[in-house]
Amino acid sequence: MRWGGLLLALGGALLSAQDVASNPFRGDAKAADLGKASFRLRCSACHGIRADGGRGPALNRGEFAAGDTDLDIYRVIAEGVPGTEMSGYAARNSEESIWRIVTFLRTLEASPDDTIDGNASQGEDIFWNQAGCGGCHRVGSRGGRFGPALTRIGRARSTEHLRASLLDPDQDLPPGYYxxxxxxxxxxxxxxxxxxxxxxxxxxxxxxxxxxxxxxxxxxxxxxxFTSLMPDGYGDSLTDEQQRDLLAYLQSLHGEEQ
Amino acid sequence: MRVPSLCSVFLIGTALAHGQVDQVTLRAAQQDDESWLMYGRNYSAWRYSPLDEIDTGNVHRISPVWIFQSGVSGKFQTTPLVRDGVMYVTGPSNHAWALDLKTGRELWHYSEPVPEGAVGCCGKPNRGFAVKGDRLYKVNFQATLVALEASTGEVVWEVELADYREGYSNTVAPLIVKDMVVVGIAGAEYGTRDFVDAYDAETGRRVWRFWTVPGPGEAGNETWAGDSWKHGGASTWITGSYDPDLNLIYWGTGNPGPDLDGTPRRGDNLYSDSMVALDADTGELRWYFQFTPHDVHDWDAVADPVLVDLEVDGEPRKGLIHANRNGHYYALDRTNGEFLVGRAYTEVTWADGIGSDGRPILIPGHEPTDEGTLTCPGLGGGHNWHATSFSPLTGLYYFNSSDGCQIYHSAPQDYVQGEFYFGSAMENVSGEPREGSILAVEPSTGDTRWRYPLVSPPSSGLLSTGGGLLFAGTSEGYFFALDARSGKPLWRLRTGGRVQAPAITYRFGGRQYVATASGTAIFVFTLPQ
Known part of the structure; x- marks a missing residue:
């Protein structure tokens, strides 16, 4: 596609989202059932079959990183999130289908915020020194290249997923890291x-x-x-407080210059 | 084992003397080394060529002689046809080409836009042409059947099989039977009610239709609760086979809808997941055999119905063999549908074998639930749709298998036109990669003679040859040859694109060639001169 065509296409997508500014299915239980089916097919591989997070953020907390209105959620599904693995679905799904997914997400009971109560600054020190994470993982331009880069990991993964990856690295291997x-x-x-x-x-x-x-x-x-080459045993070698600090640091990594 | 009786020498000679493709030519397709005239190569769907110039001793020397880059993205799952020095290839999204067999140069290109709103479960592939007279026949994705002039690619007629706005689509290679073009349909994942159709090859007029989900007043409708038959699915998206002596067309049917939630459709859900035998002249049902009654795992039975004469328990049988997605290999009597053999060929946890009546002996606890149920095989099988091959040289039946399990979730879902009607979803098992294999099976018993492991679920169909070879491809882009007797790998080439099609072979200018689609290209191989 030529650039002109691409800009037109992007413009069209944005216009489309603006045109459908309100959710036509809000509160419609049947639409939510359909949305649940669509969610499980198209979204659950990353966000979990119960929308409780996985490789992608949890979507059952009543709060969404890109905004909490129905239209905000619609836009994220339709257009994706640049810089993450979340691609846009507007080309593969009708507007109605996306609104039904939004309607389903609205039916989920808000679960507690899983923000970690830790000290990110101390976690950074643990990351680069005591735990030695930087030997294999990169943040920005610093660190090793053996493991996945973690520069944007706080944006791309739920806290629960980060905790599981720290304590049980085999549970969900990142693509290409077998x-x-x-x-x-x-x-x-x-x-x-x-x-x-x-x-x-x-x-x-x-x-x-x-x-x-x-x-x-x-x-x-x-x-x-299909096992991780990441050392296990961080559950034993780090105290609970150190784990919380380390997770708080990982949660703070959103791609900005450190 | 005996192989089916073949046409007389007189008939074969007559057929090969004419350039036009007619019923006599098609009945003799197995003996025509210079052509590939139908999806399964012959009416029995053997996908075996007796050509033996390329064999186990020299296959390591073959190399590409030309490559056709289509420039069209999407899934290339086509079986090319070859006739009179031209290769006819269909591609995804309503594209097709005629290629000069000598040089690979494009002779014509047919294309038609896919209308907005045409939907399908799995991309927009197309699996090939049929040929009769001077015409080619293919389906378009928006559920139409089109006849083209073979010499120019110009449209002669195009008819609508069903309304794509209701979720119908089409990807199947048609089958020519007498003066008719026989086609299936797709759309079960969108709540369609599906069928097998026959059309007059000359005019495009519909001759008959067999609904794979019977309507009110028809036998079998009582196997659907309430009005669930209206959205019962049972798609027919892979080409069937034909026995001219019995005048029967055999066609496999797909899953009932919604796929994973059986609660709105209590009953066996005939004729989903079945083999149906249809009178070629009228489309009337002569017999059926249902492999997976009341399926809730999306285990279509569309895989090739291969016609082979068998000896079972010391008795000669006109057999129909079939590798089913539910994890079992089957042999049936093709005269009446009698169950002969049912054997698991991959890990199966949902059934404790097949009973003497042909029904699976169910193990409780394998219905999908909201929380999820672990069952083997996974949703794609077992053996899914990829073309299989029977070699009369080795007496073995070759097919591929996805090996592994999945977690099946269900959820209630109302039907809405144009929306995916699946009833929930499946999950992979953490830490357990889905792998695959190619199997060589003894047709009369279902015994596995050898198994060639694949690191990924299989992506391509198979071709066996008189040179003792079995050709296949992989998701990672390898096109390769195995020794058909032992499964030993003999040759490979990384093509750079995923191989999703079965290979073909033919003789041209006195030399044997092997061709396959890979990525978005056609590769043609031969031995050095």
Missing amino acids: AVEIVTRDGQTIRGIGVGFDDFSAQVRDAAGQLHSFFREEVRSMSRE
């Missing part, structure tokens, strides 16, 4: 992040950042494990 183990013909074991793994080859990045690439017939074995 483990691959190669045993070469001379018995050397290479273990790292699976950059690629298919029926005939594997590409592995080890902890030193070195990329290794093999065809299956060149090695003794290659295997893939």
Whole structure:
């Protein structure tokens, strides 16, 4: 698409949202049922089957990061959130379908705010020093590249998801962060992040950042494990207070310069 | 095992002497090495070619001779047709091409816009042309059937099968039977009531319709609670097969709607998830066999109905074999639908085998719930829709399988025209990746002879050849060949695009070629000269 066309398309999307300024299904129980079905199909993979969060934020708290009106929620679904994994759904769903999802979200009982009562400043110190998170994770231009970048993680993940990822890293692996183990013909074991793994080859990045690439017939074995390479045991090595501080720091990471 | 009796030498000779494709030509398609004339290659849906120039000893030497880049995005799931030096290819979103078989150069390009409001569950793919006389036939996504001049791609006629605004769509490759174009339909995920249709190939006039969900007063309607039949689904989105001697068309049907919530449609929900045998002249139902009564897991039965003569318990049988999405392999008697064999080929947790009456022996506790129920196989199967292959050379039946489980959730949902009518959703099991395999199965028993593991759920169909080869593709973009007897990998090429189509093969200029769609392109391979 040429830029002119793209601008027109974006303009059209914004105009469309403005045109439908009020929810035509507000309080309609049948529309909410339909919205629930649509939500489960299209949204639950990230936001959880009960809208209680996962890779995406929880949507059952009665508060929404991009604004709390029905139109605010409509816009987020229709247009997405730049800089996050939330893409726009206007091209794939009718306006009515999106409004039904909004109507469903409005039926959810507001659950308690899960904002962590911790000290983000102390959490930052724990992140870079005691816990050693920065050895593998990057925030802005600082830190390692072995694990996922966390520059915007407070915006992209619910606090509950962050807590689960800290205490049980295997529970929900980020896309592209599974483990691959190669045993070469001379018995050397290479273990790292699976950059690629298919029926005939594997590409592995080890902890030193070195990329290794093999065809299956060149090695003794290659295997893939859907377990995290992140060390476990943070539940034991950090006190409850330190965990809260660390989570508060992660929750504060919204992509701004640190 | 015996293979079906073939047409007489006289008939074959007559057919090959003419350039036009007619019923005689199509009945002899299995012997025509220079063409690929229908979706499953022959009426029995074998997808096997006796060509043996490319074999287990030299397949590692094949390489591309031309690549056609379509420039059209979307899912390429087409089976190309080959005839008289031209390849005819359909693409997604109502595109199609004729390509010069020698060079790959485009000869013509047909396209028609997909109207706004035309919806489908799974993209806008198309699975291929049918050919008769000088005409090609294809469906368009907005539930129409179009006839094109093969030489120019110009439209001869186009008829509406159903109203796309009600949720109907179409992706199936038509099947020519006598002077008719037989087609299925899609739309069960939008609460449509589906059918198999036959149209006069010359005029486009509808000859007959078989509703896969019977209406009031028709046998089977009592298997639907209340008015649930009106939105009962049972789509027919994969091409069937045809036995000219029995004059029967066999066609698989899909899930009842809503997919995961069975509460509004108590009963067996005939003829969803069934194999139906239809009189070719009238479309009347001769027999049916329902694989998954009252399905609540979206386990369509649209996979190829493959016609093979079997020996079961020492008795010769005219068989119909089928790898079902519910995790079981089946063999039926194609003269009357009698159940012969039912064997699990992947992990199955919802049934404790298939009873002697052909019904699954249900294990309680596998209905989807609001909280979710873990069941194997997952929603896509088992074997889903991808083209299968039967090789008379090895006597084995080849099909792929998604292996793994999913968590099924249900929720009540009223029907609204144009809205997805699914009844909730499924979840993957954390930490348990869904993988896949290609299987070689003994048709008379369902015994698995070998299994080739895949790291991802399968994406392509299969082709077996007289060279002892089985061709397949992967989600990661590999097109590869296995030894059909052992499953040993012999050759591969990373094509750079997801392989979602089955391969074909043909002879041209005295040499064997193998072709497949991959990504948004067509690749053609042969041995070096």
